[in-house]
Amino acid sequence: MKKNRIALYIDLLFCLVIMPLAIMLLPVDRWIAHNTAFLLTLVAYVYLLYFVYRCACLPKLFMQRKYLRIALLLVVLAAVTELLTYFPMPAERITADTQLMAARMNMRRQTIWFFFLVVTGFSLAIELTFELFRQILSRQEVEAEKDKAELALYKAQINPHFLFNTLNTLYALVLSGSDKTESAFVKFSGILRYMYSQSGAELIPAARELEYVRQYVDLQRLRLNHHTMVNLVVEAVYAQALVPPMILITFVENAFKYGTSSETDCTILIRIHVDEFCLWLETENAVMRRREDGACGIGIANCRKRLELLYPGRYTLQTGETDGTYRVRLEIKIKDE
Template sequence: MIKNRITLYIDMLFCLVIMPLAIMLLPVDRWIVNNTAFLIALVAYVYILYFIYRIACIPKLFMQKRYLRIFVLMLVLTTVTEMFTYFPMPAEHINDDVRQMVAKMNIRRQTIWFFFLVVTGFSLAIELTFELFRQIISRQEVEAEKNKAELSLYKAQINPHFLFNTLNTLYALVLSGSDKTESAFVKFSGILRYMYSQNESELIPVGDELDYIHQYVDLQKLRLNHHTEVQLNVEASSKKVLIPPMILITFVENAFKYGTSSDKDCKIDIRIKIDENKLLFETENAVMRKPEGQKTGIGIQNCRKRLELLYPGKYELYNGEKNGIYHVRLLIDLKK
């Protein structure tokens, strides 16, 4: 739509401004009296030539490597232009002496080729510009589709990862015969509803994500005993700020996975601060167990990739262990 509008404006600029001004450089007042047919034919030829170039789109043909078609087109146009230089002279000039006749023929020839070169140069410049824009837009569309596909893949990988860990929690409650099992399943069903209702959303209100994290933390608390202390502090000046869904849960999940114990005192501290300009997320937990193979889990890898796609150059992420305490700090610049 925008491209078509720009094309229309450029065509109008050429037809209504540039060409009329160029034609006014000719001795129009004399030619319109003594050489009317030639002047009308020249104007018609100039406009026809312009729209032939616009329709043919030589830069696009060049990108498609259709060199023969370009050669044939240019050969035809130059031949027609050369033939046009032999346009009949008015009858009153036939009796002029040879020198005057040659001079007038040369002027006409130079005029015709001048307009041919002007129209050719202008048309090719415009079409080349449009072709460059087309290439840029095409690449951006391909990149956007690629990013969208990658985000969908990462989200698809995160959900099974989360479900597996949560089902382990529920399984442990069932085996222990805990009276908290029913409450846990109610919270789990609420979490599932959230996950699949937001599955197609690229951005959601932060209030929805915070409710989801609260439900997850409450679910985890049901399986923990008095040895694990959990603190969740949330400050949100506005719950309508938009953020990607499930961008924080991986770190919360890992804190519970590796920072809890049934026989040793430990603490999980989760802090979230959000305003209209930034999101600050931090977790601290004692390292009660290590990941197998000492490798970063798939959840954190996916989270990094999502952040890189969604907030390139606008986020800071640190995660690491120091003195037996694992710390995560994520800062996202939400300003557009």
């Protein structure tokens, strides 16, 4: 719609401003008095030529490699232009002075071909600009669809990853015969409802994401004994800020996966701050266990890719281990100040 409006403005600019100014360069007064038919024919030809070019869209035909059609169109237009140069002179302008007649015919020929070149150049420049604009938009649409598909893939990978770890937690509670099992299943059902309700959403209020993290932390606390202390600090200055769903859970989940112990005292620290412009997450946990293969899990790798697609150049993510403590620092600029 916007492109069509721009095209309309350009057509109006050509028809109402550019061509009238160009025609005023001609001896209009003298031609109206002595050669009205030719002047009207020339004006009609110029406008017709412009709209033929606009409808034909030569750059698009060139991109489609329809060279024969382009050549045929240019030959026809050049032939019509040449024929126009033989438009009969009015009887009162015919003189016995052959040099004067040749000068008038030469002026007419130069005028006609001048307008032909002007209209051709202007039309091709406009169509080339629009074709480049169309190519850019098409490429952006393809990239947007690709990014959307990648986001869906990463999001789909996060959900099974989270469910697998949570089911392991419930399984451990069931085996131990804990009296917390019923409460754990209630919280787990709430988490599932959240995952189902936000499955198609790109952005959600931060309050819902923070509640989801709280439920997950509460669920993990149910399976932990007194050796693991969990500190969750949430500062929701602007709880209605829009954030991507399940953008924090991977880091919180990893803290519980690798930072808990049933025999050794340890602490998990989780800090989350949300205001109108920024989302900030910090986790710290003692490294109580490691992956057997020593490699990084898919969770953090997926989150990095997801953040890069959603917030390119607008986030910082630092992860690493120092003196047996694993730390995560994530800052997302969700809105320009």
